[in-house]
Amino acid sequence: MESLRELLEALAIKNGFKIYNHECYCAFLKEILKDEELAALFDKFRRIRNKINYYGKDLSPKEAEAFKTEIEELVEKLKKLF
Secondary structure, eight states, rough: OHHHHHHHHHHHHHOOOOSSHHHHHHHIIIIIIIHHHHHOOOOOOOHHHHHHHOOOOOOOOHHHHHHHHHHHHHHHHHHTTT
16 A cells, blocks of 8 residues: 555656655545546555554455455556556
């Protein structure tokens, strides 16, 4: 998830924005890049990350593998925006 956020930070800077929190990345994707699908996907992973980091939610190995694959796909989509 952190590599995804780093990639979004670079993309935001490339577009003239400095973003300081995960929620604003969702708005950046939706409002600036006009991509609601990417915004929804990032928000999904942001929420999962928050549940793990702040509320101690456990993920099964199967869930973790599925999320890992989805995040990798999202990273590839974002790389194409450069």
